[in-house]
Amino acid sequence: MARNKGRANPEINSSSMADIAFLLLIFFLVTTTIAxxxxxxxxxxxxxxxxxxxxxxxxxxxxxxIQVNSADKMLVEGEPFTRDVSEVKDMIKEFxxxxxxxxxxxxxxxxxxxxxxxxxxxxxxxxxxxxxxxxAAYYEMYAQRAGxxxxxxxxIIDNLKEPDNKRLYDLGRGKTPEGEIEFPMQISIAExxxxxx
Amino acid sequence: xxxxxxxxxxxxxxxxxxxxxxxxxLLFFFMVTTVLREVTINVKQRIPDATQLRKxxxxxxxxxxxxxxxxxxxxxxxxxxxxxxxxFIEPKDVTLWVAQEKDKLNEVERDxxxxxxxxxxxxxxxLISDIELQLRKANARKLLYSTILKxx
Numbered sequence: 001m002a003r004n005k006g007r008a009n010p011e012i013n014s015s016s017m018a019d020i021a022f023l024l025l026i027f028f029l030v031t032t033t034i035a036x037x038x039x040x041x042x043x044x045x046x047x048x049x050x051x052x053x054x055x056x057x058x059x060x061x062x063x064x065x066i067q068v069n070s071a072d073k074m075l076v077e078g079e080p081f082t083r084d085v086s087e088v089k090d091m092i093k094e095f096x097x098x099x100x101x102x103x104x105x106x107x108x109x110x111x112x113x114x115x116x117x118x119x120x121x122x123x124x125x126x127x128x129x130x131x132x133x134x135x136a137a138y139y140e141m142y143a144q145r146a147g148x149x150x151x152x153x154x155x156i157i158d159n160l161k162e163p164d165n166k167r168l169y170d171l172g173r174g175k176t177p178e179g180e181i182e183f184p185m186q187i188s189i190a191e192x193x194x195x196x197x
Numbered sequence: 198x199x200x201x202x203x204x205x206x207x208x209x210x211x212x213x214x215x216x217x218x219x220x221x222x223l224l225f226f227f228m229v230t231t232v233l234r235e236v237t238i239n240v241k242q243r244i245p246d247a248t249q250l251r252k253x254x255x256x257x258x259x260x261x262x263x264x265x266x267x268x269x270x271x272x273x274x275x276x277x278x279x280x281x282x283x284x285f286i287e288p289k290d291v292t293l294w295v296a297q298e299k300d301k302l303n304e305v306e307r308d309x310x311x312x313x314x315x316x317x318x319x320x321x322x323x324l325i326s327d328i329e330l331q332l333r334k335a336n337a338r339k340l341l342y343s344t345i346l347k348x349x
Contacts, residue, residue, distance in 0.1 A: 014217070021220035028227035036345060037259065038250040039313065044329060044338040120323025124264075124316045125245045127325075128344055132247035139249055150249075158252050192326050 040131055042187070061104060062111045064095045066130060070121025070195070074130070085129050092137035109174075109183045117190040131187075138185045145183065146172035239273075240265035240280050243318045246347040253341065258311050260298040262291070264324065265317030277320040279328065288324065291331035299337070311339040 045051075066088065067075040074081040076088060096112045098105035106112035114134050118127055136150075143153035146168045153172065156165045174182030240263050253259055263280040267273035278285045281294045299307045312332055316325060332340060 017217040018213070018220055021217055021224055025220055025224045025227065028224065028231055032227055032231045036343070037253045037256060037313065037341075038346070039341045039343040040247055040249065041251040041253075041311075041339070041341050044333050044340050046338070047333050047336065048330070049334065118322045118326075120321060120326070122322040123318060124320045124322065124325060124342075125318035127322055128245040128247055128342060131342075132249050132344075135249045154249065154251055158254055189329075191330075192322050194323075 040128065040135060042131070042189070058113060059107075062106050062113055064092060064106070064112065064114045066114070066116050066134075068116075068118045068122045068126055068130060070119040072123060072126040085133055088130065089133045089137040089140075092134060093141060096137070096141065110181070113186040113188055115188045115190060118192045120192045120194050122192065131189075134187055135185075138187075142172035142183070142185075145174070236261075236280075236283055238263055238280065239268055239283075239285070240278060241268060241317050241319075242315055244315065244343055244345050245318045247344040248347050250344060250346055251341070253311060253313070255309075258302065258306060258309050259313050259341075260295075260310060261313050261315060262294075262328065263315045264320050264328070266319065277317065277324055279324070288327035288331055291328055292335040295332065295335035295337045308336070309339070310337050311341055312337050313341045313343050315343040 065075075065077055069075075074085070076091065081088070092114055095105050095114075096109050098107075098112075099109070100107050116127075116130060116134065139150050139153055143150045146153060146156075148156065148168065153168075156168050156172075160166050160169055173184065176182060242263065242265055264277055266275055266277050267285070273285065279288065279291070280286070281291075286294060295310070295312070299310055302310060314325070314328065329340065332338065
């Protein structure tokens with residue numbers, strides 16, 4: 001009888017369950033690295049060996065030149081640039097949207113090219129900072145044309161499979177029915193110079 | 198007076214029977230989201246920040262290259278190096294590495310391979326442009342410079 005009484009309530013002591021779970025939780029918390037697969041996406045030009053060597057003359061006015069030397073100092077359109085890099089963004093917007101008004105600036109957005117030339121000794125940090133601002137200028141102009149915010153625009157171009165996104169993408173880039181793009185993003189990243197490594 | 202007495206009699210402890218369930222929930226969350234690192238990164242990685250971040254749509258198409266100053270400077274020197282998988286490679290070996298990475302993908306998707314360059318802030322453009330040239334030769338022309346979001 002006394003034995004039965006002892007068996008009446010067979011229960012596993014689960015009070016330490018929380019502790020075990022805590023231990024596992026802390027292990028995963030510590031080992032977790034949340035992957036960040038974000039960054040600045042750029043398309044590279046084709047293999048230089050397979051490109052035909054055609055000398056294309058680009059008029060000076062259609063080029064917006066940014067040069068960075070090995071000490072991370074900048075030249076914008078041939079003049080030393082000491083202000084904040086973010087001002088380059090507005091300069092590019094003005095340059096691209098010139099449409100032939102200023103004879104020193106671009107003919108049309110279609111012909112405008114932003115050229116970024118660095119030195120072999122330029123740090124990646126500076127390069128990223130400048131590239132970020134160039135891309136920001138274009139993304140903001142595109143977003144404005146498509147009537148969305150810049151963040152939304154970047155999300156749109158990351159997911160072009162959706163027809164709605166594709167439509168906005170074509171609108172922003174000014175794609176004509178013939179398939180020509182009126183507002184291309186032309187960023188030329190020149191091969192770095194070797195002066196002063 | 199009797200009112201106070203009653204209050205003193207009520208149970209004071211918080212029921213903790215749901216605690217393991219809550220902890221398990223958190224545990225499962227972290228177990229599911231965790232990506233175990235496949236390679237040990239042997240180079241310094243101070244990733245620069247930027248504002249115009251793009252997200253990669255398909256992670257299976259992404260291959261990583263790490264560039265920076267080696268962590269073990271007495272063994273490898275202080276010059277920035279390129280790390281692919283677990284070894285240091287020279288810029289000229291990048292073409293071969295891309296070919297190997299492409300072989301891992303489906304035939305139809307090989308052209309869509311994206312190379313994510315995780316470059317230390319202090320690395321010089323010279324080395325990066327050498328990699329870019331090799332990538333162009335290997336026909337891997339989608340390039341992502343890994344950055345983190347700039348916070349104002």
